[in-house]
Amino acid sequence: MSNVKYTESHEWFSVEGDEVTVGITDFAQSQLGDVVFVELPEEGAELAAGDEVAVIESVKAAGDISLPFAATVVAVNGALPDEPELVNSDPMGEGWFMRVRPQNPAELEALLSADAYAALVDGE
Amino acid sequence: MNNEVRKTPLYALHEELGGKMVPFAGYAMPIQYRAGIVQEHLHTREAVGMFDVSHMGQLVVRGSDAASALEKLLPIDVQGLAINQQCYAVMTSETGGILDDLIITRWAENEFFLVVNAATAAADIAHLQQHLRGCDIRVLGQQALLAVQGPMAGELIGELAPATRALTFMHGARVELFGEDCYVTRSGYTGEDGFEISVAASAVERVARNLLNDGRVQMIGLGARDTLRLEAGLCLYGNDMDRDTTPVEASLLWSIAKSRRADGAKAGGFLGADVVLGQIAEGVARKRVGFSVQGKIPVRAGADLIDEAGNVVGKVTSGGYGPTLGAAVGMAYVDRGYEKIGTSLQALVRGRSIPIVVAKTPFVPQRYYRG
Numbered sequence: 001m002s003n004v005k006y007t008e009s010h011e012w013f014s015v016e017g018d019e020v021t022v023g024i025t026d027f028a029q030s031q032l033g034d035v036v037f038v039e040l041p042e043e044g045a046e047l048a049a050g051d052e053v054a055v056i057e058s059v060k061a062a063g064d065i066s067l068p069f070a071a072t073v074v075a076v077n078g079a080l081p082d083e084p085e086l087v088n089s090d091p092m093g094e095g096w097f098m099r100v101r102p103q104n105p106a107e108l109e110a111l112l113s114a115d116a117y118a119a120l121v122d123g124e
Numbered sequence: 125m126n127n128e129v130r131k132t133p134l135y136a137l138h139e140e141l142g143g144k145m146v147p148f149a150g151y152a153m154p155i156q157y158r159a160g161i162v163q164e165h166l167h168t169r170e171a172v173g174m175f176d177v178s179h180m181g182q183l184v185v186r187g188s189d190a191a192s193a194l195e196k197l198l199p200i201d202v203q204g205l206a207i208n209q210q211c212y213a214v215m216t217s218e219t220g221g222i223l224d225d226l227i228i229t230r231w232a233e234n235e236f237f238l239v240v241n242a243a244t245a246a247a248d249i250a251h252l253q254q255h256l257r258g259c260d261i262r263v264l265g266q267q268a269l270l271a272v273q274g275p276m277a278g279e280l281i282g283e284l285a286p287a288t289r290a291l292t293f294m295h296g297a298r299v300e301l302f303g304e305d306c307y308v309t310r311s312g313y314t315g316e317d318g319f320e321i322s323v324a325a326s327a328v329e330r331v332a333r334n335l336l337n338d339g340r341v342q343m344i345g346l347g348a349r350d351t352l353r354l355e356a357g358l359c360l361y362g363n364d365m366d367r368d369t370t371p372v373e374a375s376l377l378w379s380i381a382k383s384r385r386a387d388g389a390k391a392g393g394f395l396g397a398d399v400v401l402g403q404i405a406e407g408v409a410r411k412r413v414g415f416s417v418q419g420k421i422p423v424r425a426g427a428d429l430i431d432e433a434g435n436v437v438g439k440v441t442s443g444g445y446g447p448t449l450g451a452a453v454g455m456a457y458v459d460r461g462y463e464k465i466g467t468s469l470q471a472l473v474r475g476r477s478i479p480i481v482v483a484k485t486p487f488v489p490q491r492y493y494r495g
Contacts, residue, residue: 026357033347036445037420037452055474057422059161059445060347084420088160 005108006117011065015108019074022038023096024056024065024087027121031059035087040076047071047100054097056087069107074079084097107124130490131374132178133268133325134332136365139188141343148346149242151179156345164348165447168255168314169488173344174335178268181245182322183238187259190234197255198228199371199394201381204431205230206212209472210294210309214371214379215248219366220399222374224248225359228297229309239269239305241361255395270330273318274351278493281308281319293492302334303426310493314349315356315486317493355446357414364412364441364455370396372403373457375412380404411463412441414485417452420445421478423471429456429480430470435460440471446487452485454480474484 005013010028014021029035037057047053047067054065076098079086087095102108114119131149139144143154154165167173187193190255191203198213205211210229212363214222224244229237240248245263252261272281282289287297296309304327312318323331335341350360359365362491365374380413386401394400417423422444429438443454465484470477 030242033156033162035160037422039421057445058421059351059447060155062422062424 004114005111006114007111008118008120009066011068013108013111018105019099019101020071020108021096021099022053022065022067022108024091025117025121026091027124028063028089029088029095032056032061032063034059038080038084038097040080041073043073043076045073047073057084065097065103067100068111072103073098074090075100082091084102088117102118126395130179131330134176134178135330137296137332138176138343143343143345145347149179151242153179153345154345155172156347157343159327159342161345161347161351162345162447164342165200165230165351167342168316168344168348168352169448170275172272172274172276172318172338172341173314173348174332174341174389175271175273175344175349176268176332176348177271177320178325178328179242180269181238181240181242181248182264182267183245183252184231184262184454185236185256185259186234186262187256188234189260190229190236191257193259194228194236196394197252197385197391199380199384199397199400200228201383201390202228202230204381204383210296210311211420212294212375212379214365214376215251216371216394216396216400217367218395220370220372220396220403222365222369222371222376223251223367224360225361225365225379227311234349238321243362246289247434253325264322266325268325269321270321270323270328270332271312271314271318271334272321272335272341273312273316273344274340275317277316278317279464280335280338280340291319291493293317297436301331304331306331311327313356313358314352314494315358315488315490316352317491348447351444351447353457354442354444354455355448355486355488357409357455357487359412360442360454369412369457370400370403371406372400373408373411377404385486406454407460409460410438412455413438413458413461413463413465413482413486414489415456415469416483417441417454417471417480420450420452420475422452423454423473423478423480425454428472430472430477431462437467444450448488453483455485458482464470 230399
């Protein structure tokens with residue numbers, strides 16, 4: 001979809017109006033394996049670009065998500081604490097992590113398009 | 125050191141089954157298959173999981189006084205083993221440290237079969253050669269090893285080789301499976317009833333494929349092997365014990381035969397006995413314990429443990445999520461005074477304090493077949 005952007009570190013950002021939903025890609029979840037715990041930020045938290053905003057623990061290892069732009073957290077996925085496996089089963093849907101409001105939405109333009117991300121994953 | 129990654133005879137089968145191959149102890153081994161670690165773990169607890177453990181070292185020690193010679197290196201009653209009986213043993217160093225942990229089986233009066241860890245196999249062989257001068261030490265380089273584990277394993281292997289039905293935990297027999305000569309022992313490292321099958325490398329793929337044709341059997345990777353053994357409270361060599369820890373510190377007192385202790389009929393006589401028996405008498409400054417975590421946050425190896433005052437009083441050596449439990453558990457070394465079951469401590473995870481409680485192991489009840 002044209003309104004979804006990606007990072008090289010396998011996060012996706014779905015832009016709807018002035019809000020952005022954040023998650024990890026199907027490739028990322030398949031690399032992580034079974035997700036057993038997700039640590040999310042507080043609603044209302046002010047995050048700077050590059051901040052680590054969530055921790056994902058799989059059976060094998062811990063990973064984290066960082067935000068490539070400054071933003072305010074407007075909502076977190078309340079289902080994840082009880083059902084972290086949603087990250088595996090539906091990473092681009094029910095397994096979303098949080099919704100944020102970017103300080104400068106133009107910064108999203110610099111992120112990867114779906115095609116560019118697909119090419120990146122093909123190379124890995 | 126040889127940096128070349130070795131392959132087991134089941135490498136092609138692992139790839140065919142979608143195994144995610146990772147380097148492990150010099151071998152390319154499957155960490156998991158398509159189903160994933162949690163499903164593989166649960167399948168082993170419910171039906172039968174099959175593991176390729178061909179990377180482990182298989183050795184035979186033979187000699188007219190092999191039993192007494194082996195007692196110089198292993199603090200168990202080797203001479204008391206019946207033919208086809210096996211025993212878990214730690215191999216101690218001069219300073220009482222653990223060089224490896226292994227399973228020894230008496231094949232004949234003067235012949236013993238040893239299964240040792242892959243990463244320590246070369247050092248183990250050198251150690252045996254150095255200390256067992258009158259013995260012949262042979263590496264079974266052309267022998268593969270399968271572990272078949274789970275509550276339906278007894279029924280499955282019993283159908284294929286009825287003689288195995290009579291086997292109780294830690295006993296073995298030479299039987300045919302699918303027409304292939306196998307040495308089958310009722311043992312394993314998952315806490316479940318199950319078998320380890322030593323079979324020629326040239327025949328293992330045929331045996332494995334035949335077993336996989338049975339609907340109860342699924343191939344399981346090293347990831348689930350690790351979560352299964354952790355839930356079973358079993359030590360992993362290199363993590364929960366090593367040459368700098370003694371069997372007393374590692375809470376493996378049960379692996380030292382009564383007859384080899386200070387008041388036993390064959391007291392001492394193994395490498396490091398003075399240190400180990402001294403520690404049994406006087407206690408140790410730190411000890412391995414199990415712990416449970418409230419909830420699902422994995423507390424992994426390397427995490428520090430602190431007491432109420434914030435003092436570091438321990439370190440985690442194995443830890444993670446236990447799929448059967450739906451909770452996080454682990455093992456740690458704690459200073460004397462903190463080892464009691466029920467002791468509350470905090471684990472430091474990414475700068476946060478996670479409450480843990482020292483707990484009894486195994487975390488999941490063992491289901492060995494004792495007859």
